[in-house]
Amino acid sequence: MNEGLQDRLEKFGLSLYMIRVTLAASLSWLAVHTLYGDSYLYFAPLAAILITQGSVKASLEKGVYRMTGIVLGGIVSLIVGRFFDVGALSILLMLLIGIGVATACRINIQAISQVGVTSVLALTFYNDHYIEWRVAETLIGVVIALIINMIIVPPKGFVKVKGLALEGGLLLADALSGQTGGGREAVQAGDALTRSASLLAKSELQQKELHYTLTHYHCRNELRGLTQTTAHLKKIHSYVKEIRAEIALLPAHYAAADWMAEVVTATADCIALYGTKALADAECQRSLPESLRRARDLQLAWFSELQGQCSLTSIRDLGAVFSHLNRVLEEIEQADYVVMSAAPQKAKAGAAHAVRFIQKGLSHKL
Numbered sequence: 001m002n003e004g005l006q007d008r009l010e011k012f013g014l015s016l017y018m019i020r021v022t023l024a025a026s027l028s029w030l031a032v033h034t035l036y037g038d039s040y041l042y043f044a045p046l047a048a049i050l051i052t053q054g055s056v057k058a059s060l061e062k063g064v065y066r067m068t069g070i071v072l073g074g075i076v077s078l079i080v081g082r083f084f085d086v087g088a089l090s091i092l093l094m095l096l097i098g099i100g101v102a103t104a105c106r107i108n109i110q111a112i113s114q115v116g117v118t119s120v121l122a123l124t125f126y127n128d129h130y131i132e133w134r135v136a137e138t139l140i141g142v143v144i145a146l147i148i149n150m151i152i153v154p155p156k157g158f159v160k161v162k163g164l165a166l167e168g169g170l171l172l173a174d175a176l177s178g179q180t181g182g183g184r185e186a187v188q189a190g191d192a193l194t195r196s197a198s199l200l201a202k203s204e205l206q207q208k209e210l211h212y213t214l215t216h217y218h219c220r221n222e223l224r225g226l227t228q229t230t231a232h233l234k235k236i237h238s239y240v241k242e243i244r245a246e247i248a249l250l251p252a253h254y255a256a257a258d259w260m261a262e263v264v265t266a267t268a269d270c271i272a273l274y275g276t277k278a279l280a281d282a283e284c285q286r287s288l289p290e291s292l293r294r295a296r297d298l299q300l301a302w303f304s305e306l307q308g309q310c311s312l313t314s315i316r317d318l319g320a321v322f323s324h325l326n327r328v329l330e331e332i333e334q335a336d337y338v339v340m341s342a343a344p345q346k347a348k349a350g351a352a353h354a355v356r357f358i359q360k361g362l363s364h365k366l
Contacts, residue, residue: 024048047141069114077122168199169275177268
């Protein structure tokens, strides 16, 4: 789908989810009508509508729960319907057995509710081959909905979610560096921290929509790396939020001191450098390990010097700030190590693939 077309459609309420549901339900009805005629045509589109979610994985899970509930409910209704007519007693026994077995097997609550619905309907249509039609047509609706979910995806989705994560990471660095300023600067830092959380959460949600889609299969490794990077940035965000709360409790002459600004800014630079290195296409001019080393040296030097100048109460409060600043650096070091260790493996896999390709070509020539 064209990006500009999608934006125009969304202005009129035609979201990507609505397009998926509409196509899945229509194609499911058409498929069942072509295969079986006019028998129970509503089950396939109903299943397609109910299981279509924002991601392929979520749709698959809901489809499995629905099929499990239908099969289990159908089996119970066949057993009870063989001995009892439709009535209060038969429905009571059927629900007790079906829901009881499903609960004892620790089946998901969505499947348990489907057991009850299918059991009652199957007992009502016991003589009309309801169960066979229900299972077959529901399966058709589930399969078509999954295929639609895999095909209909946001245009330039990977570029978008990567850009959102990068913007969230840079805003996170700005939010940390602005914590030592007072007044309007502190308010802007708080706004940046809130917007950073929103962007990272939005990127994480949209990343899930891209998993297992056909158009993003070629960038699945990059998508996996983006997911890990976003998780690290969200953890760093929680540390920055704690730093903000700790700095707000410090006396003004500590919170606005030049040494505090120097230490906080050095740590914020590491966040921005990590986000740029992991998410931006351009090469970084500075070395992340050197920036991390400088930030840690500044933290240790200033904290050591402050121990001989401040009271025990002040050292306790300052220690909380420095502790969270150090956790930010540790998280960045761990995240950067994962990225660096994954790079040789990718190169090795690429080399192995090239060797296999060359050997295959030579074998054809020989």
